[in-house]
Each structure stands twice: as structure tokens, then as C-alpha cells.
Amino acid sequence: MIKGVVAILWKDLRVEWRSRERLGPMVVFVFLIILVFNFSFELGGSALHEIGPGVLWSAFVFAGLFGLNHTFATELDNNCLDALMLAPVSHSSLYLAKMLGNLLFLLVVELLSLPFFCLFFNLSPGLYLVPLVAVLTLGASCLASVGTLFAAMSSNSRLREFLLPLLVLPMIYPALIWAVKATAIVFEHSRPSTTGAFWPGSLTEPVSFLLVYSIVFTTLALMLFDQVLED
């Protein structure tokens, strides 16, 4: 099982390394969306703590959808998906590999776009940002767990790219609520007055919710993925 997951994941990473079809456009996309919010809301400075986390997560979700669309769409050329299904790995390994791949791409995009988010919104970098890594990882894994399952379904639809957001967005709202909340808590700690604990106590609740969400949907997707691919 683990060998199969690693093999498929490695293949996807190599494809990405050679084609650079996903990461580059995703990072630019996040950048552009942050600017869209900036110009539509006149952000910067004071409003940051109120809607900054929301802006950040909206950008991640939209860029994530862009990346998720690629998950199985790339496998449709030359019937690669059929070949993958013939390969001696279980469908759950295929799901897990694709899900981890999406998680990895999302994380890289998040980490690459965070510096210019901090730059534009005058968020001084500091150690208080470290818990944000946990929030970003869990938020991304929520999006990847649900998104990978639905990407497999929408790649076979007449609407293709359009169906995926219709499926993913309503499903991801609970995770989005908590990810934004957790990010807001982390950003609040950037203010000089609130020095002290490295891990703000109020962060535990949203983070554990994100953990529950991603575990529930990864398990569920592992159970149901056979049904999606069966043909």
C-alpha cells in the first residue's frame, strides 16, 4: 500500500517538475486574487485583522480549485487513468497518493504566497507565525481530502472544470469557517501588546475541528473511492 502511494506520488511530482503546469500558475493566481480583494475593498493597514484571514483563505480556496482540477484531468490524456487502474495498486492508494499530492501543492503555494501577503498587508514576520503552519497544513488537507474525491467525479462530467467548485465549495464551508477563525487568532498575536504564549490557547478549538474534518473526509473518501473509479 505505502509503496504504491509513494510510487504514484513520485510520478506526479516528477510530472510537475518537468511540466510546471500547476505550481507556477497557482502562485500567480493567489497573488492576483489577493490584489482583486485589495482593489475591491481598499485593504491594507487597519482592515487587515478583520478581513485579512478571509482574503488569504479565499485566495487559497480558488487557487486550490485550480490545482484540484488538474488532479485527474492530466490522467485523461492517452487514457492514463485506465493504466493507473490496471496497475497493481489499490484504488485507495491511488486516492491517497493524489490527495497527498494535492496537499503538497497547496502547501507549497500557501508558503510561497504568504511572504507577499505579509508584505502587502504590512504584517511583520515573526515567530508568532509558526502556528500558522499547522493551520495552513490542516486547512489544505481539508480541501485536498474532499477535493480529490470530487475531482475524480467531475473529471467525468460534461461540465468538467465548472462542476468541481459547485461540489467542493458547499462541502468545504465548515472547514473554511474554522480555518479563517484560526488564522485570525494567529494574526491577532502579531500585535505587540499580546506577547506571551507561543501557541495561543484559543487556537486549539479551531485547529482540532480542522483535524476532525480532514480525518472524517479522508476516511470517508478512502471507503468510497472504489465506487468512484470502478468501471
Added chain:
Amino acid sequence: MSRLASTGLAFFVFSAMVAALYAVFLYAPTEGQMGLVQRIFYFHVSSAICSLVAFSLVFLASIQYLRRREERWDRLAVASAELGVIFALIVLITGPLWARPIWGVFWRWEPRLTFMLITFLMYVAYLMVRAYAAGSVEQTRRFAAVLGIVAFVNVPLVHFSVNLWSADQQLHPQKVELAPEMVVARYVSLVAVGSLFLFLLKRRMELELASQTLNRIRQELDGERGDDGP
């Protein structure tokens, strides 16, 4: 027999509706603070219950379809999903009509409104998957069943999230004290709306059966024509 049952059920729905209209508009007293508009409550709450029952049916039917692969479970799933969406829409329309004079606004991002809206959107997506699938009929049913399960598992998470997200603005009452006549009107309208739901569910499943049969006959005819060809 089925036809007789259908007609019988239709008559029951009709008389229950008349009884509900009487109970809601004439029998139940006008609420002291809210006035006439409160009477929308009887249909609002009954529809909300029906839509949640419908979504649970989608969940159960989806599990059964994946386990047994019998078309009847898929028929139940598609019929309840459509009805669930329609009844949720009724809730989402009657809600703001009631809210405007009482809360002063049509919409508030209050836990239950947000919950109902997100749940509604998840099942709209379910219907989209069914409508725009490109693969085989069997594949569409499998995809729909998977979504029917995933969406229902998400419902408690949505409920939990929106409850805590905007806990400071609970506008729906946690507990309602009703006058005895209002309780009667409430149950009569629940029976009326519930039986309407069952009636529509039955008819929708029959319609689905008819369209499945029609498709099968078409395919058989196409197959025969194919055999005769050169």
C-alpha cells in the same frame, strides 16, 4: 392497486391540506406580538422537517444502492433529493418573508439560516452531478450515491460550525411555548405537509421508474437495429 393507493393518498393530502388551512388561518389564535405573519410558522417548520427527512432518505438510499446495486434505491435517492431541495427552498423563502416584519431584515447570518442555506447548496450540487454527468447511467448513479453519503456526513459538521461561528446572534428561539390551539395547528400542518411530501415522493419514484423503463426499451430497440445493420 398502486393506482388506487395513489388516488387514496391524493385525497388524503387534499383533505389534510384543507384541514391545515382551516387550523392555521381560522382555528389557531393570532399570536400576540408578531401578529398574522406568525401563521407562516406552521408551514415553515413542517417544510424544514420534511426537507431534513428527505436528506436522510437520500443518505440511506445511497448506502443501500452502493451495497445492493438495485435501481429502486437510486429511484428513492433521486426522488428524495429533489423533494428535499424543494422543501428546503420553501423554508428559505418563507423564512425571509417572516423575518422581514419581525427581525427587520430579510436575511441574517444566523446559525440556522446559514445551516439551511449550506445544506440546500450541497444537495443542489447533488442534483447537478446527476444532471451533468457524462459517463454511463450506472456511473452517474454511483457518483450520486457517493455524494449523497458525503453530503449527509457533512450536515452535522455544518450544523456544529455555523452554530459556533455566529453563536452571538441566535435569532431562532431555542424553545417555543405555544397555545394549545397552536399546537394542534402545528401538528395538523405537519401531517398535511408530510403527506404531501410522501405523495410527491411516490409519484416522483413512479416517474423515475417510467423513464428508466423507457430508456431500457430505447436501448433494446437500438441494439436490435444494430444487429440488423450491415
